[in-house]
Amino acid sequence: xxxxxxxxxxxxxSMAYHPFLPHRAPxxxxxxxxxxxxxxFPTLALPPNGAAALSLPGALAKPIxxxxxxxxxxxxxxxxxxxxxxxxxxxxxxxxxEEEVEDDPKVHxxxxxxxxxxxKRGTEMVITKSGRRMFPPFKVRCTGLDKKAKYILLMDxxxxxxxxxxxxxxxxxxAGKADPEMPKRMYIHPDSxxxxxxxxxxxxxxxxxxxxxxxxxxxxxxxRCASLPSRSSLASLQTILNSMHKYQxxxxxxxxxxxLKLPYSTxxxxxxxxxxxxxxxxxxxxxxxxLKIDNNPxxxxxxxxxxxxxxxxxxxxxxxxxxxxxxxxxxNGTSDESSSEQTAFKCFAQSTSPAVSAVGxxxxxxxxxxxxxxxxxxxxxxxxxxxxxKITTTTALTVNNSSAAAxxxxxxxxxxxxxxxxxxxxxxxxPDSAGSRGRESASKAAPDSRHSPATISSxxxxxxxxxxxxxxxxxxxxxxxxxxxxxxxxxxxGGHLAQGHLPSLAFPxxxxxxxxxxxxxNGHPLLLHPGQFAMGGAFSxxxxxxxxxxxxxxxxxxxxxxxxxxxxxxxxxxxQGLSGASxxxxxxxxLPFHLQQHVLASQGLAMSPFxxxxxxxxxxxxxxxxxxxxxxxxxxxxxxxxAVRPRLRYSPYSVPVPLPDSSxxxxxxxxxxxxxxxxxxxxxxxxxxxxxxxxxxxxxxxxSRSSTxxxxxxxxxxxxxxxxxxTSELQNIQxxxxxxxxxxxxxxxxxx
DNA sequence: TCTCACACCTTTGAAGTGG
DNA sequence: CCACTTCAAAGGTGTGAGA
Numbered sequence: 001x002x003x004x005x006x007x008x009x010x011x012x013x014s015m016a017y018h019p020f021l022p023h024r025a026p027x028x029x030x031x032x033x034x035x036x037x038x039x040x041f042p043t044l045a046l047p048p049n050g051a052a053a054l055s056l057p058g059a060l061a062k063p064i065x066x067x068x069x070x071x072x073x074x075x076x077x078x079x080x081x082x083x084x085x086x087x088x089x090x091x092x093x094x095x096x097x098e099e100e101v102e103d104d105p106k107v108h109x110x111x112x113x114x115x116x117x118x119x120k121r122g123t124e125m126v127i128t129k130s131g132r133r134m135f136p137p138f139k140v141r142c143t144g145l146d147k148k149a150k151y152i153l154l155m156d157x158x159x160x161x162x163x164x165x166x167x168x169x170x171x172x173x174x175a176g177k178a179d180p181e182m183p184k185r186m187y188i189h190p191d192s193x194x195x196x197x198x199x200x201x202x203x204x205x206x207x208x209x210x211x212x213x214x215x216x217x218x219x220x221x222x223x224r225c226a227s228l229p230s231r232s233s234l235a236s237l238q239t240i241l242n243s244m245h246k247y248q249x250x251x252x253x254x255x256x257x258x259x260l261k262l263p264y265s266t267x268x269x270x271x272x273x274x275x276x277x278x279x280x281x282x283x284x285x286x287x288x289x290x291l292k293i294d295n296n297p298x299x300x301x302x303x304x305x306x307x308x309x310x311x312x313x314x315x316x317x318x319x320x321x322x323x324x325x326x327x328x329x330x331x332n333g334t335s336d337e338s339s340s341e342q343t344a345f346k347c348f349a350q351s352t353s354p355a356v357s358a359v360g361x362x363x364x365x366x367x368x369x370x371x372x373x374x375x376x377x378x379x380x381x382x383x384x385x386x387x388x389x390k391i392t393t394t395t396a397l398t399v400n401n402s403s404a405a406a407x408x409x410x411x412x413x414x415x416x417x418x419x420x421x422x423x424x425x426x427x428x429x430x431p432d433s434a435g436s437r438g439r440e441s442a443s444k445a446a447p448d449s450r451h452s453p454a455t456i457s458s459x460x461x462x463x464x465x466x467x468x469x470x471x472x473x474x475x476x477x478x479x480x481x482x483x484x485x486x487x488x489x490x491x492x493x494g495g496h497l498a499q500g501h502l503p504s505l506a507f508p509x510x511x512x513x514x515x516x517x518x519x520x521x522n523g524h525p526l527l528l529h530p531g532q533f534a535m536g537g538a539f540s541x542x543x544x545x546x547x548x549x550x551x552x553x554x555x556x557x558x559x560x561x562x563x564x565x566x567x568x569x570x571x572x573x574x575x576q577g578l579s580g581a582s583x584x585x586x587x588x589x590x591l592p593f594h595l596q597q598h599v600l601a602s603q604g605l606a607m608s609p610f611x612x613x614x615x616x617x618x619x620x621x622x623x624x625x626x627x628x629x630x631x632x633x634x635x636x637x638x639x640x641x642x643a644v645r646p647r648l649r650y651s652p653y654s655v656p657v658p659l660p661d662s663s664x665x666x667x668x669x670x671x672x673x674x675x676x677x678x679x680x681x682x683x684x685x686x687x688x689x690x691x692x693x694x695x696x697x698x699x700x701x702x703x704s705r706s707s708t709x710x711x712x713x714x715x716x717x718x719x720x721x722x723x724x725x726x727t728s729e730l731q732n733i734q735x736x737x738x739x740x741x742x743x744x745x746x747x748x749x750x751x752x
Numbered sequence: 753t754c755t756c757a758c759a760c761c762t763t764t765g766a767a768g769t770g771g
Numbered sequence: 772c773c774a775c776t777t778c779a780a781a782g783g784t785g786t787g788a789g790a
Contacts, residue, residue: 126785129755133783213754243753281754282785289785298783301760 103146103196105253107270107488110139110203115274117291122172123277124288125247131210131238135296138249138275139205145196150257152192152265153199155206156184157239160246160276167284175244182215182240186252193257206249210238211279241279249275270488 109115114136115123126132138155145151159181166175187209191198241247248271256265283289293299 135784293785296784297762298760299785300762302785 103149103255104144105142105151105268106144107251107253108141108143109272109275110141110205111136112272112274114295115272118288119274119276121285121287121291123275124280124283124285125211125241125277126283127211127213127241127243127279127281129212129214131212131214133207133210134249134277135292137205137207138209138251139203139207140251140270141203142196142199142253145200145253146255147195147197147200149196149255150193151196151199152254152256152259152262153189153204154192154252154254154262155187155189155209155249156252157211157241157247157249158184159242160248163246164242165244165246165278170285172278172284178245179242182242185237185239187237187239188259188262192259208237211241212238213241213243213279213281214238215240243279243281246276246278248273249277268488 118136125134142151142153159178162178163174164176164178165172167173168175187206189204189206190208191204251270251272253268253270254262254265256262283292293302
């Protein structure tokens with residue numbers, strides 16, 4: 001990246017996009033300057049003091065983008081572009097070789113069985129104003145990464161469908177159309193960027209991510225944050241969800257050595273259908289509650305097996321009943337003592353199950369008839385049962401994978417680390433939090449780090465247990481050994497995003513309109529751990545990235561620039577019941593490419609009701625999203641979970657080239673369907689054994705343990721940074737940025 | 753349906769202790 | 772200086788009452 005901040009400010013750019021303005025978040029988004037679909041339009045949510053550090057010369061964006069878009073549309077060689085545009089093409093071009101290097105990432109969901117158990121019951125995730133963690137925690141293990149290359153790992157949570165749900169008659173039912181979707185945020189793993197080797201050596205966890213329904217939540221660290229967040233808040237960032245709506249977490253791998261390159265990097269997206277959940281403010285399904293209680297160590301106090309509140313309550317009640325019984329006996333000497341006693345016991349036994357064999361345990365038995373051993377383990381240590389015990393044991397029994405167990409080196413190391421940890425104090429998330437403290441048990445984590453041969457193959461299970469038999473899934477059924485397997489999308493080549501073919505993409509009914517196809521086009525802001533901004537390299541390169549990362553400025557042209565056809569399309573889409581986003585996407589799809597960007601950007605910005613936090617709400621998606629959404633008028637998002645894992649490559653760097661039809665895309669997207677098409681999916685089972693079992697905790701010991709991270713972009717773990725240090729870093733950043741700002745101000749005033 | 757205070761629990765890190 | 776233990780604060784849970 002060789003772009004200098006001394007780039008002259010180009011006039012005519014809306015100040016609203018100036019990132020230095022205090023009333024706006026340091027939002028910057030890279031427009032689809034070259035016709036590709038940026039995986040998302042990131043809005044960095046930053047710690048207050050560091051926010052300015054990401055301030056970028058957004059004012060440059062529009063004119064440059066106009067040049068690029070114009071060139072892309074007209075086929076003008078980039079070399080003929082003005083120096084500004086050309087300057088911004090350089091980094092893109094230099095990235096190409098890196099993107100060309102073939103790696104074959106595979107992602108395996110940790111605690112898969114646990115997730116499946118929850119999923120069978122229609123998992124609920126509690127969301128609160130202050131934010132609640134996900135349980136089970138979202139943890140994955142990566143393989144197939146290029147050991148040397150650096151990757152950024154992200155997670156986000158998107159709506160699974162367009163429905164609102166209600167819990168009625170002990171089951172979740174659709175209760176209408178979804179409420180307007182909350183602005184989404186990308187959660188960047190705090191260890192990002194790290195080498196593939198480092199990622200693969202650990203379990204990547206995102207348990208620090210919290211779910212909230214509080215739209216004024218500040219934990220995205222917007223500019224509006226008035227004070228330096230506490231250390232705890234640094235480590236826990238939140239994403240906003242709607243209660244009673246269904247969501248799907250997604251995991252993204254981006255090969256990039258700098259967070260700032262995210263916008264033009266290739267995204268590989270992995271979706272694990274079993275991680276789908278319904279957000280609730282209070283548990284609706286008792287079974288879910290019990291399952292959580294039985295598995296979440298923090299809820300230990302509610303277990304029937306221990307001395308928790310429930311047990312005490314139960315005992316109290318039991319005691320009072322006994323007293324009552326005795327009184328009855330005295331009053332009525334003819335009563336059957338034993339029977340009355342038993343009656344009382346039966347009553348509780350039925351309602352709450354015996355202490356040792358908890359309800360949850362029995363539930364698990366129902367779910368997993370064969371894992372009696374898990375049960376016993378869970379009794380001994382429910383905590384272990386949650387992640388290591390049950391899951392690991394079950395895994396050992398049911399998952400035919402010895403790769404993890406065959407990783408003695410790493411496992412041994414982890415085991416040593418675990419020795420420090422008191423066995424009586426297991427971590428709730430052994431592979432991560434325990435690992436972060438060097439207590440991880442390899443013997444437990446290793447079996448957990450199984451590979452999923454079916455990881456890349458399609459799932460035969462649809463959401464909510466429905467059996468949606470889409471042809472692709474039928475085709476892949478034979479390949480899928482596991483009921484759940486991640487969907488993968490790789491964003492890469494951008495040809496199909498071009499205007500001409502957009503509406504013609506023939507996605508399977510299930511995929512068309514499926515949000516999954518625009519998953520990264522949602523305009524997710526980025527949730528970054530503050531430590532990730534303590535990157536000298538990042539900031540230095542950031543300066544040059546300004547224009548590219550800057551928003552699609554000048555999008556204020558907005559809808560006024562729409563032609564009638566586009567408007568009609570949008571109106572029609574809206575009339576057909578599409579969401580606003582869909583309608584917008586439809587409109588965009590009907591527009592010339594360069595207009596699409598503007599329209600969408602404009603809408604997104606205009607519609608953002610959340611101020612600085614959400615400059616690019618859902619509608620701020622680009623062409624791919626538009627294509628997928630517009631491809632069908634019937635919103636059928638579900639299918640993306642039931643369909644074959646698509647693997648799309650949206651190259652951020654290529655000029656849009658219309659595809660003849662969708663077959664090309666699908667060929668790439670569904671290698672499992674098109675024989676040999678995809679390679680990655682075809683290599684099921686060919687995974688190398690996972691190295692260590694360890695945790696790449698959000699707290700992240702990665703950086704502290706490893707000195708191999710490049711010095712320029714090492715992300716400091718929040719845990720490792722004291723507040724003082726963080727403050728200092730942020731102040732430095734602020735100074736840096738203030739310098740940039742003054743530069744830019746001068747440039748702006750000096751330009752015509 | 754949501755919010756809040758609450759009790760119960762784990763995690764975390766600092767302080768203390770001993771070798 | 773290191774390893775270990777102890778302790779207290781912080782924070783994660785589901786509960787249940789009330790709005």
